[in-house]
Each structure stands twice: as C-alpha cells, then as structure tokens.
Amino acid sequence: MSSRDKILGVIRANQPEGKSLPSVTLPEAGGVTDPAKGDMTDTARQFIEVLEAIGGRAFIVSGWERIATIIKEEYTQQHRIVSGCKELARMAEVRDRYEDPHELENVDLAILEAHFGVAENGACWITEDRMIERALPFITQNLALVIHKKDVVPHMHAAYERIGQAVYGFGTFIAGPSKTADIEQSLVLGAHGPCSMTVFLIDEELSDAGFY
Amino acid sequence: MAQDHAHLATEFNKDEPRVDWHDKTLWFIREKRDKAAGRVPEWEWLRDTASAIKENVLSHLSEYLVQFEEQAGRNGVVVHWAADAEEHNEIVYGLLKKHGVDKMVKSKSMLTEECHLNEFLSEHGVEVIDTDLGERVVQLAGEPPSHIVLPCIHKKKEEIGEIFHEHLGTPAGNADPQFLTHAARLHLREKFITRRVALTGVNFAVAETGEFVVCTNEGNADMGAHLADVHIACMGIEKLIPLRQHLGVFLRLLTRSATGQPITTYSSHFKQPRPGQEMHIVLVDNGRSVHLGRKDFRNSLKCIRCAACFNTCPVYRRSGGHSYHTAVAGPIGSILSPNLDMKKYSDLPFASTLCGSCSNVCPVKIDIHEQLYKWRQVIVQDGNAPVSKTMAMKTMNWVLSNPSVYHTAGKAGRWFMGKVPFTVNNGLNPWYKQRDMPEVPKESFGEWYKRNRK
Structure with missing residues (x-):
C-alpha cells in the first residue's frame, strides 16, 4: 500500500465525529481599536499610523506626478529604479518581464501598484501580475507600493472578502520593510528583503497644493 | 533517556x-502579545472561531487532504506523501539528486527539525544553509533552535558576535545587532543568488484552492523560493484549513500571539510554480494520524506554532x-x-x-x-x-492513607527540620534547590485543632 493510502486509512479510522464549520462573519463593531485614540473609523489614517509603527512610511499624494517628484528627491540617475507602472516610464525601467529573476539583483528601488491596503496591520495585497517578477518585491533594496486611498479595507476579513475567488499564481501581503529581531530582540530593518518600504496613497480629490 | x-x-x-535575562526577555514578548490582543475587541471571538475551524479540520482531515491534493495538482504542484521522518527525508533527497544539486537554502521549518533533515542531508553530502537569521546563528553554533519562533533567543549578542567572527569573518568583539544583521544579509544574499533549490515550511494550506501560505518577517522564504528552480514546501498534515477566507482569522491571530506584531512583514500565498519552476509539497504524517486517534490529546493538532x-x-x-x-x-x-x-x-x-x-x-x-x-x-x-x-508516589499514597503513619511522619519531619536542618537542607533534597526551606511550625494543624476545638 502506498504511504498516501496508509496515511489516509489511519486518519479515516481515527478522525472524530464531524464538526461543522463556524461562520467567519465578523461580529458587529469589529476591527482594531486603540484605547488611547478611541474608535478608528478613518481606515486610511489608521493604515498610515500602523504602517509607521512597523517601520514603513506613507505619503498621501494627488497622483503620479507627485510620486515622481518625491522619488526624484531621494534617488538619482545612478540608482536602478524598476517599476511596473507605465506612468513612471520616464524615470524608471518599465518592462513586462525579465529572462531571469537574477537580473534584478542590483535594483535599488522597485515601485509597484498593489491592490489594496489593510488598516489594522499596515499590509498591502499584491499579486504576481503586478510584480513583473515574483522575486522583485523581495530582492530590491527598497520598495514602494502604490494604492488608492479609497482602497484601504479595515481588517483581514474584509481583505479576504475583497480577494474572493481571485485567480493568481502567487500573491502576498507586505507590511513594512523586511526586518528581524533575532539578535537579543533588537529590531533591525532590512533583514534579507527591502530596507525601506513606502506606500503612496493616491487621493484623486486632493489638489496638488494640498498634499502632505 | x-x-x-x-x-x-x-x-x-x-x-x-542568564536565567533572569532569559526570563525577562520572554516575558517582554508575552507583554507585547497582551497589548496586541487587547487592541482587538473581538479577540475571544477570533480564538473561538479559529478553534472551531481547526476542530472541523480534524474531523474531516482525510477529505480535506484529498481535496488539497487535487487542487494543488491542478495548479501544477507535485504532491508527495511521507508516512514518517525517514520517508520525508528520502523524498527531499531524491528531488535534490534528480536535479544534481548538493546545495540548498532553507527557510524556517520546525517540521524539518522534527525529521532531522539537516543531519540526514549532511550525511549524504548535501549542504543546507538555514536562512532565517536566528536559525543561521544556531546552525553555525552547531545547536538546534531553542524556540520555534525565536530560534536563538538563548544567545547573547556577544556570543553571536563571536560566532560571526569565527564563521563570517566579522571583526572580533563587534556585537552590534545592526552590524551583525547586515553581515548576515550580505552572507546570505550570496547563498540566495547561487542556490537552485529552496525548501520552505508552510504555515497554512488551503484545501479549497490548493495554495499554501508562508509567513516571515525577514523575507527569506520568498528570497529562496523565487530565485530557485525548484521550491520544496514541507508541511505536517494538520496545517490544512478548509477555505481561503479562513486565512483572515488565522493571520490576525498568529503574529499577535507570537510577537505582538499585527502581522508578519510577508504573508506569501504560493499557488502555482512560476513559469519554468518546479514546485513540490511534501505532506508529512510522522505520528500525526495516530495522535488523531487519542481522544484526550488529539486537539493539540490544532496548534499553529505561535x-x-x-x-x-x-x-x-x-x-x-x-x-x-x-x-x-x-x-x-x-x-x-x-x-x-x-x-x-x-x-x-x-x-x-x-x-x-x-x-x-x-x-x-x-x-x-x-x-x-x-x-x-x-x-x-x-x-x-x-x-x-x-516510589515516591507509592510511599505518599501509603502515608496519606494511614492516619497513624501520617501523624508520625509529620512529627518526624518537623523534628528533623527543626533540630537537625542539615538533613533536609542539602543537595539531596530537590525541594531545597534554589529555595530556602520554610520555617518549621511548632505543631500540626491537627494538634492545633484538638487544642482549640472547645
């Protein structure tokens, strides 16, 4: 008998009486609250606060022009910037794919568009169709993700509701820069992945003068 | 033993x-967990729901495993079944041999620790590099992890500095966590870039979709898997959950319980191999199916390793x-x-x-x-x-079930502790270790009661 059939046979003999699945609908008024600040109903504001607390940073911007300006303040032409956003084609390498993910070894900044953010934990959901290469968000020295300000869901239940039955080969939640506290619980940003993580939240209602 | x-x-x-330091360090993490849990008003609902989902999984485990196998197969992933540690190790070794590879990167997997995969592969001439920083530290030190989430929590930074000095050539005496982490980043980046096979653990596997989720803060599982030609993911059969939407419940609980973080930096959902890549999942039993039959103990299989x-x-x-x-x-x-x-x-x-x-x-x-x-x-x-x-239990049973023996033993004990304390205050008495013995009362409760009953 194969190991598969042997294992399944023992499990069938041993598994207890059937227990039904619970509903995963969040009870009323769920989410995350901060007792110090009262109820956090402004999801974008909560998203930014949590993201900053876990070592990331955020900018609310009026659009792509403003994103380009902020990046130009920090990166020069010496830096290798790769992006999946055609709006940034003038300042970044924008390609559909690479022959080999190892070609991305020396990327300084990757700018990718994510699907949405999650207020309770500062994470953004992104699938491989927006990564160019699966390795890119991890191998780059710095990562910037772009979402729309209206696309911030309050918690993970809403996140999976939004993902639904979406088809993807690979998808990930990214919350802040890569980090470790393995050496005496001292937090160090930049373990193996990006050393910094920026999220741009595009607010279409914002005029260029009103950004912060 | x-x-x-x-x-x-x-x-x-x-x-x-060192014991005091170890104690305080872990208590600090426990306190962070309390704060994180306290911020979620429906925390107890989350625990109840997670528990009920896992109870359902255990009662339908065979069906979910078959469903997962079908879905994963449809996604282009090769599913293997391992009855025990030996078979698991042979499967992994077989895949390495097939590809003619004798070097591999591995992200954190307690299952492979349980199966002693590293020792097995090393005996067969395969070099395994653990890429989680804490695991790399204990691997270089020749020790197993002492904690499933924080593998080198027992090590002081000075000791880690010494290990890195010896193995990675960092300057002697440098014990700065920032510096040491950066040294490890450079050392391991070279490994990620050059290795063709990556092994990862699995935090959750979804029966409905055939995908599996791997959670890390460092990004080491992703760095390994996305740069390798072959990705092998090893999981205990109890890691299954029925539906994708259940991830919402477990990902909210996992890191808040573990370290007090709202979520790990990366929660990666692997569903299909990337074009040209091979992806394998090894489903490991190693005693779990037998454990499932122990009524009083089976629900320990609900564990999510936080x-x-x-x-x-x-x-x-x-x-x-x-x-x-x-x-x-x-x-x-x-x-x-x-x-x-x-x-x-x-x-x-x-x-x-x-x-x-x-x-x-x-x-x-x-x-x-x-x-x-x-x-x-x-x-x-x-x-x-x-x-x-x-023997001690049998003696105690005899003493406690014989009133006269009990009274005599009590008197004798008080006399010895009072008159000749060295007979109990010595290394032979396990109760004396790290403690002072209590002061001896003058009389027993029985005696006191008799005197005061009137």
Whole structure:
C-alpha cells in the first residue's frame, strides 16, 4: 500500500465525529481599536499610523506626478529604479518581464501598484501580475507600493472578502520593510528583503497644493 | 533517556543572571502579545472561531487532504506523501539528486527539525544553509533552535558576535545587532543568488484552492523560493484549513500571539510554480494520524506554532528551550512529543507547574495544561515514569492513607527540620534547590485543632 493510502486509512479510522464549520462573519463593531485614540473609523489614517509603527512610511499624494517628484528627491540617475507602472516610464525601467529573476539583483528601488491596503496591520495585497517578477518585491533594496486611498479595507476579513475567488499564481501581503529581531530582540530593518518600504496613497480629490 | 528535563534545566540554572535575562526577555514578548490582543475587541471571538475551524479540520482531515491534493495538482504542484521522518527525508533527497544539486537554502521549518533533515542531508553530502537569521546563528553554533519562533533567543549578542567572527569573518568583539544583521544579509544574499533549490515550511494550506501560505518577517522564504528552480514546501498534515477566507482569522491571530506584531512583514500565498519552476509539497504524517486517534490529546493538532505558550510558561522561561530535548519545546511540545515517543519524552509533561497560563494565551484554545496532567497519568500507568517518582508516589499514597503513619511522619519531619536542618537542607533534597526551606511550625494543624476545638 502506498504511504498516501496508509496515511489516509489511519486518519479515516481515527478522525472524530464531524464538526461543522463556524461562520467567519465578523461580529458587529469589529476591527482594531486603540484605547488611547478611541474608535478608528478613518481606515486610511489608521493604515498610515500602523504602517509607521512597523517601520514603513506613507505619503498621501494627488497622483503620479507627485510620486515622481518625491522619488526624484531621494534617488538619482545612478540608482536602478524598476517599476511596473507605465506612468513612471520616464524615470524608471518599465518592462513586462525579465529572462531571469537574477537580473534584478542590483535594483535599488522597485515601485509597484498593489491592490489594496489593510488598516489594522499596515499590509498591502499584491499579486504576481503586478510584480513583473515574483522575486522583485523581495530582492530590491527598497520598495514602494502604490494604492488608492479609497482602497484601504479595515481588517483581514474584509481583505479576504475583497480577494474572493481571485485567480493568481502567487500573491502576498507586505507590511513594512523586511526586518528581524533575532539578535537579543533588537529590531533591525532590512533583514534579507527591502530596507525601506513606502506606500503612496493616491487621493484623486486632493489638489496638488494640498498634499502632505 | 540520556538527560531529562530536570537535569538539563539544572545545567541551565547554574548561570543565574542568564536565567533572569532569559526570563525577562520572554516575558517582554508575552507583554507585547497582551497589548496586541487587547487592541482587538473581538479577540475571544477570533480564538473561538479559529478553534472551531481547526476542530472541523480534524474531523474531516482525510477529505480535506484529498481535496488539497487535487487542487494543488491542478495548479501544477507535485504532491508527495511521507508516512514518517525517514520517508520525508528520502523524498527531499531524491528531488535534490534528480536535479544534481548538493546545495540548498532553507527557510524556517520546525517540521524539518522534527525529521532531522539537516543531519540526514549532511550525511549524504548535501549542504543546507538555514536562512532565517536566528536559525543561521544556531546552525553555525552547531545547536538546534531553542524556540520555534525565536530560534536563538538563548544567545547573547556577544556570543553571536563571536560566532560571526569565527564563521563570517566579522571583526572580533563587534556585537552590534545592526552590524551583525547586515553581515548576515550580505552572507546570505550570496547563498540566495547561487542556490537552485529552496525548501520552505508552510504555515497554512488551503484545501479549497490548493495554495499554501508562508509567513516571515525577514523575507527569506520568498528570497529562496523565487530565485530557485525548484521550491520544496514541507508541511505536517494538520496545517490544512478548509477555505481561503479562513486565512483572515488565522493571520490576525498568529503574529499577535507570537510577537505582538499585527502581522508578519510577508504573508506569501504560493499557488502555482512560476513559469519554468518546479514546485513540490511534501505532506508529512510522522505520528500525526495516530495522535488523531487519542481522544484526550488529539486537539493539540490544532496548534499553529505561535509559541505564545512558550513565552508565558514560567518553566520554559527559566529552563530554556534546550532542556526539552525535542524540536518543539515548551508546553505544546510537552504534549506533542510523548505521542512521538512516550518513553523518550516521558519527562516533559512533568516540566510544568500546571498553572494554566499556556491554555489562556493559546490562540486556538488547546487545553494544554489539562493535557499535561492527563499525559502524566498515561505515562505512569504505562510504566514510563522514573522509578524514583513512582516510589515516591507509592510511599505518599501509603502515608496519606494511614492516619497513624501520617501523624508520625509529620512529627518526624518537623523534628528533623527543626533540630537537625542539615538533613533536609542539602543537595539531596530537590525541594531545597534554589529555595530556602520554610520555617518549621511548632505543631500540626491537627494538634492545633484538638487544642482549640472547645
């Protein structure tokens, strides 16, 4: 008998009486609250606060022009910037794919568009169709993700509701820069992945003068 | 048994300042967990729901496994079944041989620790590089992890500095965590870039979709998997959950319980291999299907390996992970390990005060302390308790069931402790270790009661 059939046979003999699945609908008024600040109903504001607390940073911007300006303040032409956003084609390498993910070894900044953010934990959901290469968000020295300000869901239940039955080969939640506290619980940003993580939240209602 | 928990804990306790430091470090993490849990108003609902989902999984495990196998196969992933550790190791080695590879990167997987994969592969000439920073530290030190989430929590930064000086050539005496982490980043980046096979663990596998989720803060699982030609993911059969939407419940609980973070930096959902890549999943039983048949103990299979029970346990905090001599230490390890080998791990259910704190913090509501108590009974009944413990219990039973013997023994005890204290205040008396014996009362409660009854 194969190991598969042997294992399944023992499990069938041993598994207890059937227990039904619970509903995963969040009870009323769920989410995350901060007792110090009262109820956090402004999801974008909560998203930014949590993201900053876990070592990331955020900018609310009026659009792509403003994103380009902020990046130009920090990166020069010496830096290798790769992006999946055609709006940034003038300042970044924008390609559909690479022959080999190892070609991305020396990327300084990757700018990718994510699907949405999650207020309770500062994470953004992104699938491989927006990564160019699966390795890119991890191998780059710095990562910037772009979402729309209206696309911030309050918690993970809403996140999976939004993902639904979406088809993807690979998808990930990214919350802040890569980090470790393995050496005496001292937090160090930049373990193996990006050393910094920026999220741009595009607010279409914002005029260029009103950004912060 | 080579060395039991009590003996290994005695060794650990010789360095008192270190024990205090270890204790405080873990308590600090426990406090962070409390803060994170306190911010979620529906925390108890989350625990109840997670527990109920896992109960459902255990009662339909065979169906979910078959469903997962079908879905994963449809996604282009090759599914393997391993009845035990040996078969698991052979499957992994077989894949490496097939690709003619003798070097591999591995992200954190307690299952491979349980199966002693590294030792097995090393005997067969395969070099395994652990890429989680804490795991790399203990691997270079030639030790197993002492904690399932924080593998080198028992090491001081100066010791890590020395290990890196010896193996990675960092300057002697440099123990700055920032500097050492950066050195490890450069050292491991070279490994990620050059290795063709990557092995990862699995946090959750979804029966509905055939995808599996791997959670890391460092990004090491992703760096390995996305740069390799072959990705091998190894998982215990109990890691299944029925639906994708259930991830919402478990990802909210996992890191808040583990480290007090709202979520890990990366929660990666692997569903299909990337074009040109091979992806394998090894489903490992290694005693789990038998454990499922133990009515009193089966629900320990709900565990999601957050280690909240480690951080809160007064015995773990003061005896260190290595004193448990098993891959998964702490309270949960003490109820899982006797299933694997009751004789070898017969000491572990006794390494507890039964205070119940473990059960209170468990995100999937495993009745850990009750199972510890039940294992003790099974172990003694099966004749696996140490002779000294069995004799002591028999003697106590005789004393407590004979009133006259009880009174005489009490008097004798008080006389010895009062008149000749050295007969009890010595190294032969385990109650004297790290404690002062109490002052001797002048009379027993029985005597006092007789005198005051009128």
